[in-house]
Amino acid sequence: MKTTSPITTIIAAIGATVITLAQNWKVAGFIFILIIGAIFPLWASGVFTFQISQLLIYAIAIAGLNLLTGFNGQFSLGHSAFYAIGAYVSAVMMTQWDIPFYLTIPIAAAVCFVFGFLFGLPALRLEGIYLALATFALAIATPQILKFKPVEHLTGGVQGLALFHLKPEAPFGLPFDQDQWTFYVTFAVTILMFFIAFSLVNSRSGRAMKAIRDNQIAAKVTGIDLSLFKTLTFGVSALFTGVAGALSAMLIAFVAPDSFQITLAVAIFVGMVVGGVGWIPGAFLGGLFILFVPNIAEHIAFGLAAFFDLIRKVIPFFPSIGEQSAKGLTGTVYGVFLILLIYIMPSGLAGLLRLAVQRLARARG
């Protein structure tokens, strides 16, 4: 009779886990992400940790828009408004009523859900381009409404609200600095939100949403309440974006009307299209794009300016390009990036990945 030493048992247990994980690659991937998320802030620089937190926040907002557009077929160019509402609800509650940050997230989510639901009501009657325009109008009006005089004592008017002194510290004496702790909070909320998103999309309600996207009339015939599902989806989408807004208020520790201009709505929209419409993990790729590509474009623009300066030394008549003009080129480089991206992958990174998988499957026979 063989006796098993404890070491063999442990090795056997680890082996069994590895085999189970290899069979369930989704679970394995999830655990891998958890581990990366847990150890990453320990070695990364503060700035990089901050950027990744921002990336996750953008990803939540993009996922929210994707639920609306990719899974329900409704446009929005106005999600900066919900982002702003989330940020402001959180900031106002923290500064004016001393409510702890963690409590403000669910409240911001609820408020945004209600706003989104209400905005979904007029949106019911609008389709395609008209809905895009109505939401566009909402995004344009947002900074102005935030500056509205009668509520200035709450919102701080043009100045906005500073939250630096209210940034949450790591509890129980955990040895994390503010950047690290902010990242962990953001990371946890991101996991929760994406879990909700995946569950929603694969649920009965998710199928109803997709049915409405694919064919409204057919969906109606099968007994789906169109108005209810469309307004609810708008609410849920706003909820996601509002949570992202609340997190960003904590991360940046400052809210002001001019942070929530139409450019933010456009960024969320571009992120969604670049990542892939109707593919939830694409939100991270989209977040990556809107976070880093504008910076890269700026570097390239300045590189181009330097290059022109060099040419000017050789050819004296070549027109000169100052610092300001180089900044002007940034938009051009960014725009060219976007156009090339759409050329290479008309349906975003999701489409490209799908194509690659198809090709691989075909090559294997």
Next chain:
Amino acid sequence: MEQVVQQIIGGLATGAIYACIALSIVMIYQAIDHLNFAQGEMAMFSTYIAWQLMQWGMPYWGAFFITIAISFVLGYVIERAVFKPVHNAPVLSHIVIFIALFAIINSMAGFIWEFTIKPFPTPFGTKSVLGEGLLSAHGAGMIAVTGIMLGFLYLFFRYTRVGLAMRAASANPDSARLVGIRVGFMNALGWGMAAAIGAVAGIMIAPVVFLEPNMMVTILLYGFAGAVVGGLTSPGGAVFGGFAVGVIENLASFVPHFGAEMKLSIALALIILVLTLKPNGLFGRKIVNRV
């Protein structure tokens, strides 16, 4: 009462600006079935071309017509070079390309002509033609130019072969192709015309708001509003919508307490209201889709 009349006339003058740009939006909508978010930037760029021509010593009207011609060609080229290759991409990708065009044209203008504000001449003069400071000669001229342009467009779309072909190509590309219309060419032509109308709008607006790369951003929004209120399928409706938005925006400042600072928000709330009650705009045709 007198104040109200004043505000209405003032509103008509600014409304003429919105009407101009709304008209060009409807034009491109007729031609390509999309709202073009880069429309305002194209108009701004055309205005810079006119300014440059005048700097080189060209008389006003010479620069005016040459700019229109150049803009037409540029619009045509943009369609051929940028949009034709992604013709079958999803609508959302098209919107991203509009955003990209917006960024490119805006920053190119800043790159070529710098971001400083430039004055722009008017051919009509700046004297008041109606009351004290109510309606300037330039405002009246702008209204007249918008009216003339609308008249020509009406005739073009209703009585010329090309105009009818353009409408057909946008409304139903497949059937249009079957009866022998070159749909792709018509689309490009529509872009060219929209760019040309945008150029007229830009040149008319520039003396009022001054010339700078961001001059069109808010105007474009009001133009959209006007176009949508009037109905995207109706050029006349767009002009009416543009004037209406101008007047409403001015009258909004009478709302006690927050009228003046919330002008924009009130105008936008009205758009959403009109759209909710009449989703196709006041004068738009209802598009019925077959299942």
